[in-house]
Amino acid sequence: MEEASKKGGRLFALKTAFPATIPVLTGYLCLGMAFGVLMQTNGYGPLWAILMSLLVYAGSIQFLSIALLTTAFDPLQAFLLSVMVNARHIFYGLSVLGKYRGLGKIRAFLIFGLTDETFSLVSSLEPPEGMERGTFYFWISFLDYLYWVGGAALGAVAGNFITFDTTGLDFALTALFVVLFLEQWKHRENRPAAMIGVGCTIVSLVIFGADNVVIPAMVLILAVLMAGRKKLERTEESKV
Amino acid sequence: MTLTPVETLAIILALAAGTQLTRWLPFWVFPEHKEPSPVVTYLGKVLPPAMMGLLVVYCLKGVVWTAAPYGAPEILAVAVVALLHLWKGNVLLSIAGGTALYMLLVQTVFA
Structure with a gap:
């Protein structure tokens, strides 16, 4: 049963x-x-x-x-x-x-x-x-x-x-990521991190080029997220 | 086939090992039985939106912005995905609509 x-x-x-x-x-x-x-x-x-x-x-x-x-x-x-x-x-x-x-x-x-x-x-x-x-x-x-x-x-x-x-x-996968990005964006407390993700990746793309974008982008994202931790955690809390 | 079957298998296993290493590493460094540190909890919250931003840009990394059609198919299709999604909020509709438009654009208008 x-x-x-x-x-x-x-x-x-x-x-x-x-x-x-x-x-x-x-x-x-x-x-x-x-x-x-x-x-x-x-x-x-x-x-x-x-x-x-x-x-x-x-x-x-x-x-x-x-x-x-x-x-x-x-x-x-x-x-x-x-x-x-x-x-x-x-x-x-x-x-x-x-x-x-x-x-x-x-x-x-x-x-x-x-x-x-x-x-x-x-x-x-x-x-x-x-x-x-x-x-x-x-x-x-x-x-x-x-x-x-x-x-x-x-x-x-x-x-x-x-x-x-x-x-x-295969644009379906790009579209999927755009939609899921918007779903994250709906929650106000996610917006700073979402912008950091987009911004750091664009910066890395411009500096390192399309073939080497990912690792510098990750390092940059991590650095900015850690540097802004106090501020970002305050946004996290303010959602309640 | 350029390589022998054994060599091919070795390459496949090497690729699998490299991929799996990147997927398992965080789970080895932060095992289940240990209470995660506040930093890890914080990263668990902020990384998903940040990585979704990375993935969107990553998907568009091959677009040539300085020559015709200046990324027009991508801009238009992404805009349609976003507008459809804000309007109807239906994931499948947004993706199908944007993809259909993109295919139409790259196969006919900007072909």
Whole structure:
């Protein structure tokens, strides 16, 4: 009996989580497929595209990996590049330390799958009243993972059969971030931090250029957030 | 394939290890059983909005502002996403509307 109600609860959590992930479905299928096609055209078949998506599960580094796979073998360089390109994930972990506390076994999977998009959803959404936090975040993370791997598989197997022009479809992910940014912006106490994020990244983009924007932007954001901590914490408190 | 299967697998594992290191690091440094310090709690509050700002700019980093079409498709599409969202507050509608407009712009108007 208890098992049955639990299962019902899980299914309900899936039904609640799914609509939230639809933008990621669009973006991931599109990008995942592009990745599958690229692997294919560089001589790496569907199994490699799927294996990479299953194990690496990080968009930008997977696209860069094609350059690594078509040049001299250098796993150390691959490792270092992967750490640098994905350094922003460190901040995602820091942000959800509290949310992911006490979730037991599920927690390891949630951490494994903490991509840009999954982080954005998890950090912006709270499960509805009475729903288990872990189950809700699990479905969001799992569905996103499924879309990514599924997209890569589709692209690798059937990429050449797509006849309609998908140029620009990946804008869905930009749009998702814009929407989630606005959702954060709705809460007045988030606005200074949101502006710091935008401002520091623009400054870093201007100084370091598009290829090296992320790490300097992170350092700058952290520095400004720490320097302004007293002021920002006052804004936090004033919301009550 | 340029690399051998074993070499390819090694590259994949190296990439996976690097990615997972960045995802796990905060959880290793601040284990569950320890009460998080006030600094970490503070960062947990302010980092999400800041990182969302970073991600928006990051997505637009490749836009060329100094030559035609001067980022017009991106500006217009982002504006439509924002306006739709402020007007209706429906996440899917905002994203679908902005993406459809963007596709139309880059495939026809600014093609």
